Amino acid sequence: MKDGMDLTPQEIVAYLDDYIIGQHEAKKTIAIALRNRWRRLQVSADIQEEITPKNILMIGSTGVGKTEIARRAAKVKGFPFIKVEASKYTEVGFVGRDVESMVRDLVATSIHLVENEEKEKNKEKIEELIVERIAKKLLPALPSGVSADKKQEYALSFAKIKDKVRSNALDQQKIEIELHKKHLEGDFNNMPPEIVKVQESLIKVFNKEGEKVTKEMTIKEAKEALRHDVSQAILDMEMVQREGLKRAAQSGVIFIDEIDKIAVGVKEGGRQDPSKEGVQRDLLPIIEGSTIHTKYGPISTDHILFIAAGAFHLSKPSDLIPELQGRFPLRAELESLSEESMYKILTQTKTSIIKQYQALLAVEDVDLVFEPEALRELAKLSYLANQNAEDIGARRLHTTIEKVLEDISFSASEYKGERFQITKEYVSQRLQNLVDNVDATRFIL
Incomplete structure (x- = not known):
């Protein structure tokens, strides 16, 4: 693969396809946004200042790939990237993290990124x-x-x-x-x-x-x-800090997860939660563009790309204050995962959870083999578990696979030098009770 900065949107999407199944429209939106950040840096300085990033709002259930798309795309482009959770912040004057700290975190991440690059060069x-x-x-x-x-x-x-x-x-x-x-x-x-x-x-x-x-x-x-x-x-640490500060300002990406948790919405009895609106109002100047003071110097947020994401099950994007809605002009809606998507996640992703477990047990000289029908059954039962309880997307695969492999993981030393084959019947036996029992399914969130 060529240098990340030179990747076209098509190449970014192709890279993401190795790790995330489906969600083509969301991948495309992110890829264009990141390519535009690179394009902006190639134009003359006077036009650069006028080109502001088009922030993105990603809408989709948990576990469908929102964070992973943004994180991997920013990583392959070499941009400083941090993920924060909107629900962790509080309005100014209350105990908790203030929203400006996310920009300081981005600066620290950016400086660390530059320092690691310089260490690699030297x-x-x-x-x-x-x-x-x-x-x-x-x-x-x-x-x-x-x-x-x-x-x-x-x-x-x-x-x-x-x-x-x-x-x-x-x-x-x-x-x-x-x-x-x-x-x-x-x-x-x-x-x-x-x-x-x-x-x-x-x-x-x-x-x-x-x-x-x-x-x-x-x-x-x-x-x-x-x-x-x-x-x-x-290393010239002053140069590292200057470059890190500059890179955070010009190429930084802040991913704000759970933005729906601070959407105001009307509570029972017609009342709203003022503290949530307070966090939104504190976010507004940062996303619109302001200067934040950090221990490494001031940084303008005018050209930081903000990507917000939320499931919006109990609220909707229009519950955000109008000014904040306006700062996220691009919308990307992600689809819920089908049974076929679950199967592809198990079999087609570059670092699938199946490959991870096979590598872990290979450490103890156990050859873990899944029959094709076993993987189909695993995908099917994981999908049904999502339908019967809360839909947690691909994260359900982590819990179902853990349940299927619980005994072999516990007794791996007894199978040293052997081949352990997972069949469709074995998967059904291990998971059927959980799928049939809604309460048990909820228990293994």
């Missing part, structure tokens, strides 16, 4: 410096004034030690290693800027810059422990 250099620091601990430097012969002999020995460290031959040997003391850290992203400044001042008082601590550990552990120190020494 991977060989970082690994070589780690090896060198460990080798210096194993073979301390020669005192000054030694002869040229001694220096040459030392250089040869040092090279051999480095080779051994590099090849993991000394991984279990213990050494004392000096590491920078980690600063006290907290969840500053969710705090107002003025509180962050106070916290950072306290950190400077209690944690001196450059303070180190010596620890004893194996060389294998030391390699991992030194990675942070060496990366910080090599």
Whole structure:
């Protein structure tokens, strides 16, 4: 596959088809929205400022692929992406998370993304410096004034030690290693800027810059422990933070799940829930475009793409305040999963749950095999369970498969080196009671 940024909408949809069954219209809408973010960055600066993202409202039952479509599409394009739940936020002045924290979370995710990219670019250099620091601990430097012969002999020995460290031959040997003391850290992203400044001042008082601590550990552990120190020494962290802030502002995607949970709706007795409307009103300026202060600097939300999603079983999109409805001009409705969709999820997705369980049991040398008819039965009974109780979409497959494989998972060690075949009859036997018994079906949500 070519670089994610170069993918066309058709290629993004084709990629999503490997992981999510159906929902073509929703995939298409997301793919176009993400491609437009890339297109915008290619035009002249004066036009760039005028092109704002067209936010998307995804409507569909739980478990039909709303989050997965958005998450995987953003991931393949390399855009900073976070998922938040609307129901976790509270109106300003109430105890709980304020809506601005989602933007700070996006910035932190974006910076982490850029940092990982820079680490990957400098991977060989970082690994070589780690090896060198460990080798210096194993073979301390020669005192000054030694002869040229001694220096040459030392250089040869040092090279051999480095080779051994590099090849993991000394991984279990213990050494004392000096590491920078980690600063006290907290969840500053969710705090107002003025509180962050106070916290950072306290950190400077209690944690001196450059303070180190010596620890004893194996060389294998030391390699991992030194990675942070060496990366910080090599990478230009100011550049990383600047680029992360810029990328969050220009390419960031915030997925707001459960938006229907803050839809106002009229309660019994004709009353509305004012706190839900308060959260919507707090969301509005962020989605419309405003400047949020973070510990890394201010960020404008004008060009962040917002994707909201909800089942809207007990409310409808029109229950959202009109101003917020207007900020989500694109709608994508997702279909409920049919029995055939369930079967395709089991058999056609790239990392299907069947493949996952086969890989897990292969660890214990158990060859897990599903007969084709067994998979058909599993899809059928999972679909019926959704019809008889709450429809939780593809998530039902996780619970039904777990029930089918419960005994073999528990006693896997007894089947070591054997082939365990799952038949249609075995699936029926394990699941029929749950499908027939509505209360039991609800129990295995």
